Structure formats: C-alpha cells, structure tokens
Amino acid sequence: MGSGFTQLFDVHIEFSQSHLVFPAIVGWVLVVLFGAIVVVYGPGLVREFRSGKRSLALGGGDFDKFRFLATIALTIAYFQSMEVVGGFFPNKGFGFLIMSIPVMFLFSLLFVHGLTARKLVVIGLNAVILPSVAWYVLKELFRVSLP
Numbered sequence: 001m002g003s004g005f006t007q008l009f010d011v012h013i014e015f016s017q018s019h020l021v022f023p024a025i026v027g028w029v030l031v032v033l034f035g036a037i038v039v040v041y042g043p044g045l046v047r048e049f050r051s052g053k054r055s056l057a058l059g060g061g062d063f064d065k066f067r068f069l070a071t072i073a074l075t076i077a078y079f080q081s082m083e084v085v086g087g088f089f090p091n092k093g094f095g096f097l098i099m100s101i102p103v104m105f106l107f108s109l110l111f112v113h114g115l116t117a118r119k120l121v122v123i124g125l126n127a128v129i130l131p132s133v134a135w136y137v138l139k140e141l142f143r144v145s146l147p
Helices: 003-009 015-051 065-088 094-111 117-141
Strands: none
Touching: 065 094, 094 117
16 A cells, blocks of 8 residues: 555646646536536426427527627637747746736626726726736746746
C-alpha cells in the first residue's frame, strides 16, 4: 500500500500541455451538471411534451435576433482575437487579459436595459476589475497557461 497508492496522487503536466488542463476540467464539470439536469428534470419534461402541455417554440415568442447574433459574433471575435493578441506576449496571458476587458464591456452594453451614466461607470469598472482578478488568480496563483 506504500508507493503504489501514493502514485495515484502524483500529477505531472508538461508546460506545453498546461493550457489544456483547465478547459478539460470545466468541460467535464459541465457534462456532469448536464447529466444531473437531465436526470432531475428530464422525466417531467418528457411527460409534459407527450401530454401536450409543452411544445417546442421554434421561431416564436420574444426572440431577440440582434442580441443572439451579436453574442455569437462577439464570442467568435473574442476567441480569435485572444489568440492573436496572445501571440505578441507569449506565455504571459495578456491575450486573455487585454481582450477580456473590451469583450466584457461590449457584452454588458449589449444586455443592459436603461443605460444611465451610473450603469456605464459600473460596466466599465466591472470590465476592468473582473478580468484582471481572474487573470491574476489563474495566471499567478494557479499557474494556468493562458493565451
């Protein structure tokens, strides 16, 4: 039970692959959470669909096409630009930091209702502070390789 058991807790990650660890963990957490949602709510939803109490609302309702398409476009632009900017500062995580600030600002502007000067200041502070804290925690404390 000596060295064989303790080897289970040894983790070795090559630096060139370190940026893949965190997304894999998040992906598996999302899969487990999705499974839990299916187990808890799935049977009830199936019953409601079969009985006709619920139906798929494709293309109906208050669907905001502009916000939906802008979200898709911003997300794609964010990941593409993060890689490009990160290439100028290899292994520093500045691509993540520099691109997260304007993207958070634009996402917040996209989804805010009743924009006022006070809300704009809060959005601006939020867009600067939260990515900076996330960058520091991931890069410096957890030593995660960021783009």
